Amino acid sequence: MASATDTAELPVVAAAATLPTDDPHPETDGHRWGMVIDADKCTGCQACVVACQSENNLALNEENRVIERRAKTWIRIERYWEGEWPNAKARFLPVLCQHCGNAPCETVCPVWATYHNPDGLNVQVYNRCIGTRFCANACPYSVRYFNFWEPEWPSPMDRQLNPDVTVRTKGIVEKCTFCIHRINRTKRQADRDGRPVADGEVEPACVQACPTTALVFGDLNDSDSKVSELSHSKRAFTLLEPLGTAPAITYLKKVDPSHVDEHEEHGH
Amino acid sequence: MSGIARRRFLTGAAALAGGATVVACAAPERESRVQSFVHSPEQTLPGQELWFATACAHSTGGNSVVVRTVDGRAKKVEGTKGFPVNLGKTNVRGQAGVQSLYNPDRLKTPLRRRGTRGEGRFEAIGWPEALDLLTEEFGSAGNPLVVTGPMSGTRLRVLAQFLANSEGRHLVYEAQDTATLREAARLVFGYTRLPHFDIANAGAVLSFGADFLGTWLSPVHYSTAYGKFREEPKRGHLIQIESHMSLTGANADRWVYVNPGHEGALALSIAQVIAAENLTGDDRWFDPVNAVGGIDALNAYSPELTAERTGVAPDTVREIAREFAGHPPALAIAGGAALAQTNGLDNAVAALLLNRIVGGTGAAGGVRPNPAAPAAVPATAAGTPFGQWGALSTGLLDGSETVDAAFFYDVDPVYGLPASTRFADALGEMSFVVGMGTFLNETLARADLVLPATHPFEEWGDFVADPAPDMEVVGYQQPVVTSWTNARSFGDVMLALTSELFPDAPPPWTTMRDAVRDGAQALIGQDGFDRGWIELLRTGGRWLEGEGREAQSDQPDWHIGLLAEPAFAGDTTEFDLHLIPFENVAFGAGTESANPWLQATPDPLTTVTWTTWAELNPVTAERLGVKRNDVVHIDTPDGTLRARVYEAPVVPPDVVAVPIGQGREFGSRWNVDRGANVMQTLAAQAVAGSGALAWGATRARVRPAGEHDRLPTLEVIEDPRNDGEAPPVRITSG
Numbered sequence A: 001m002a003s004a005t006d007t008a009e010l011p012v013v014a015a016a017a018t019l020p021t022d023d024p025h026p027e028t029d030g031h032r033w034g035m036v037i038d039a040d041k042c043t044g045c046q047a048c049v050v051a052c053q054s055e056n057n058l059a060l061n062e063e064n065r066v067i068e069r070r071a072k073t074w075i076r077i078e079r080y081w082e083g084e085w086p087n088a089k090a091r092f093l094p095v096l097c098q099h100c101g102n103a104p105c106e107t108v109c110p111v112w113a114t115y116h117n118p119d120g121l122n123v124q125v126y127n128r129c130i131g132t133r134f135c136a137n138a139c140p141y142s143v144r145y146f147n148f149w150e151p152e153w154p155s156p157m158d159r160q161l162n163p164d165v166t167v168r169t170k171g172i173v174e175k176c177t178f179c180i181h182r183i184n185r186t187k188r189q190a191d192r193d194g195r196p197v198a199d200g201e202v203e204p205a206c207v208q209a210c211p212t213t214a215l216v217f218g219d220l221n222d223s224d225s226k227v228s229e230l231s232h233s234k235r236a237f238t239l240l241e242p243l244g245t246a247p248a249i250t251y252l253k254k255v256d257p258s259h260v261d262e263h264e265e266h267g268h
Numbered sequence B: 001m002s003g004i005a006r007r008r009f010l011t012g013a014a015a016l017a018g019g020a021t022v023v024a025c026a027a028p029e030r031e032s033r034v035q036s037f038v039h040s041p042e043q044t045l046p047g048q049e050l051w052f053a054t055a056c057a058h059s060t061g062g063n064s065v066v067v068r069t070v071d072g073r074a075k076k077v078e079g080t081k082g083f084p085v086n087l088g089k090t091n092v093r094g095q096a097g098v099q100s101l102y103n104p105d106r107l108k109t110p111l112r113r114r115g116t117r118g119e120g121r122f123e124a125i126g127w128p129e130a131l132d133l134l135t136e137e138f139g140s141a142g143n144p145l146v147v148t149g150p151m152s153g154t155r156l157r158v159l160a161q162f163l164a165n166s167e168g169r170h171l172v173y174e175a176q177d178t179a180t181l182r183e184a185a186r187l188v189f190g191y192t193r194l195p196h197f198d199i200a201n202a203g204a205v206l207s208f209g210a211d212f213l214g215t216w217l218s219p220v221h222y223s224t225a226y227g228k229f230r231e232e233p234k235r236g237h238l239i240q241i242e243s244h245m246s247l248t249g250a251n252a253d254r255w256v257y258v259n260p261g262h263e264g265a266l267a268l269s270i271a272q273v274i275a276a277e278n279l280t281g282d283d284r285w286f287d288p289v290n291a292v293g294g295i296d297a298l299n300a301y302s303p304e305l306t307a308e309r310t311g312v313a314p315d316t317v318r319e320i321a322r323e324f325a326g327h328p329p330a331l332a333i334a335g336g337a338a339l340a341q342t343n344g345l346d347n348a349v350a351a352l353l354l355n356r357i358v359g360g361t362g363a364a365g366g367v368r369p370n371p372a373a374p375a376a377v378p379a380t381a382a383g384t385p386f387g388q389w390g391a392l393s394t395g396l397l398d399g400s401e402t403v404d405a406a407f408f409y410d411v412d413p414v415y416g417l418p419a420s421t422r423f424a425d426a427l428g429e430m431s432f433v434v435g436m437g438t439f440l441n442e443t444l445a446r447a448d449l450v451l452p453a454t455h456p457f458e459e460w461g462d463f464v465a466d467p468a469p470d471m472e473v474v475g476y477q478q479p480v481v482t483s484w485t486n487a488r489s490f491g492d493v494m495l496a497l498t499s500e501l502f503p504d505a506p507p508p509w510t511t512m513r514d515a516v517r518d519g520a521q522a523l524i525g526q527d528g529f530d531r532g533w534i535e536l537l538r539t540g541g542r543w544l545e546g547e548g549r550e551a552q553s554d555q556p557d558w559h560i561g562l563l564a565e566p567a568f569a570g571d572t573t574e575f576d577l578h579l580i581p582f583e584n585v586a587f588g589a590g591t592e593s594a595n596p597w598l599q600a601t602p603d604p605l606t607t608v609t610w611t612t613w614a615e616l617n618p619v620t621a622e623r624l625g626v627k628r629n630d631v632v633h634i635d636t637p638d639g640t641l642r643a644r645v646y647e648a649p650v651v652p653p654d655v656v657a658v659p660i661g662q663g664r665e666f667g668s669r670w671n672v673d674r675g676a677n678v679m680q681t682l683a684a685q686a687v688a689g690s691g692a693l694a695w696g697a698t699r700a701r702v703r704p705a706g707e708h709d710r711l712p713t714l715e716v717i718e719d720p721r722n723d724g725e726a727p728p729v730r731i732t733s734g
């Protein structure tokens, strides 16, 4: 480690405009989009899953795709069994790209097809992707999907395709975008109106559909936003926290009245 | 491009685009069509989105959705904000409305039968020919029969015109039979309409088998209510009692297994604890208990005396009673397999009675009477209970009943009724059968004439929410795109048929749109109607406090002594397991299974997609010598079906649970020849007192078929036997 006295021997950059930082959430003037998922409200109903398929032109998950484990679901509901009969329980957890502040998928891409945008989103540039799948290997949440086949929608099913979202071709990786096209549209509209984007104005398709409002989306840079407020809940946690990925998604624990610790934590 | 062709192209382009800019550069290699804005459909600008509020294509309770359209194509469904049933939200089925709209296997043109009935061979004909045939057959029919699904609003008024003139009959086939719940609400509260179950404001919800988050009555409405129910800091407490864990059960704070058919006994046991421990803190339980037989009668259901029957330990019953009464306002509801027993009506009554015992009726968080539907837009017609379908079938088969002409619209009783009802054979006895729908199904395949129906996003209509969400709600339906098929709406066909057959008493409207507008005029008045009409279409409908809420009866019309023991088809030695069929969260009782998004939607608990599975407890599976992915035969006294085993720790050891919805011969490429239809294997037993199908009252045995076939699940569980068996993966297309 260099000491203060030998800095002269190090290549010192004078007066850099922006200094490199290891802060996963560097201060920016813009937005930092994030989500809160309340496991106590998520019923596992799958409405968000189909809403995402519809909005984002996901290829049909035919039976063989599921068997081969190559079905694409940008958001999926993981189900966990707890205990044995007669005290067994089922638990649900929606899992999607966590839009990590320290995203392991970004550093491994040889062609910068995936990067962090100024709004805090982990972005996939489809026409840059060469399909190494390094990112899918590196992602600890298994939320990146490779296109092994050309997608097909028997006519006239293709009429449903959303013109705002690129259809992905064979050979590239895709994943949740936080519905970036909806974010951009709302930002443009707010710009045109000469006003800031209001809290709750941007709703990704999953958030829009969720009937129990288990999903909340917003700007984490806005301390008054609902998502900021909820992310400070006593029930808050992030997925695989020890990995240090700094996700933009905060989960709220399920409340289990039969569980004493959580009971206390919940404040009852 | 040849010179002449090029010249033509230039002329055409100039004429359409009105200028030379289009042709300023070199002529393109391929000729392209240039379409002028002047030819665009009304309101359409290329690339600009338009949202239309309309009826949800696949909801059961009456949801309103907005459909995003771009360039005349439907792109996305979202809930209509502010519409009080679904409050801007949807479920999986609602989202899939755009996919069923563009399903390539929809019925596209009228078809006339070529082969024998049920063979499914047809020839395409035009509408004029189809309407001639329809008029001819129904003109000579003495007693026409019209069978539809649950229907409300203007469609009913249009149908009434035909029925009044032709002296025909209307039967309502419900894939999810509500007769038992309706009758229970009448007996307990004196309500003739389904009441509002105020889950959002309840402190505790005690549900006997009602999967209100997945499939029961109006799941989107109840899911929005559940979101509020779970809101901190109040956070409501949910107890679910059932014989197979539903989606709602999986979300409960306390889930309790009850022996099938003994839900009523358990409800009375809970009531006994409430009374004995005076858990309401006052004597409000006294009058209702007195009205149904008094405390002595109730004491016969103390937790100790019912434990053996219900399978629920006395201490657990006491805890349930304390949790229920200890979180006011407390709400008890009942549905699912609890009601689909031979004594299902008693189970429902005993469960709903708990609301009167804790005083949770009429107030927020309890059971509230719903207002009447407005006269101009009639409420949902009552369903025809299973008993009547059985009687119709028997009558047709023994010749005591005849049907000259029958019209089946958007229903599939051949699929949904147990095979032992022999409804498919009975259909063969009807002289002329017309089937109308968006897809071919088991009933339509047996018709002489098949008519393609418009998708809900292509037609006019209106509907009354049932159950109403504590207010009077009329929803409006408008076409959001023009149909890509040669389909017509049921209303328009009925109007055409009625005017053709009865020229002396023609209906007052020529199209469904006229009829719907006419109803709207009666609803909102003539003054400023044009504005009001636009507003109805823009907001999705009209809702207001409503009038004519029914008064609760003085006392329940039931007696504890009436609670019957359940009866099951199949004796316990030969058929050692209870067969519990359950509705699929994605496609219900099979009505939406033609849709690949819904087929691929994982069952929330098992994560199985695309097929039929048999849920077994691991202990049961071991006893039977089967494991996950093994194929088994499930035998009942009335049939047999094949399914693959899914072991789950939440499945009761003496139960085999099978999802409803697969096993079709007719439909789309995505649902034909896939899995098995469990409804066909059920015994034809009715619920005493309501006549509904007792679909939870059949016993079964499970036999290994000696085959092994990997289940398409989202979850990954490595099975060592799969080593070397994994299917080869084709990684290139074309």
Ligand code: SF4
Residues within 6 Å of the ligand: A096, A097, A098, A099, A100, A103, A104, A105, A106, A122, A138, A139, A140, A141, A142, A143, A144, A175, A245
């Ligand atoms: S969740 Fe996976 S794909 Fe998303 S940013 Fe993190 S590492 Fe990348």
Ligand code: SF4
Residues within 6 Å of the ligand: A041, A042, A043, A044, A045, A046, A047, A048, A049, A077, A094, A209, A210, A211, A212, A213, A214, A215
């Ligand atoms: S829509 Fe909401 S409640 Fe349903 S699975 Fe998704 S997050 Fe959970």
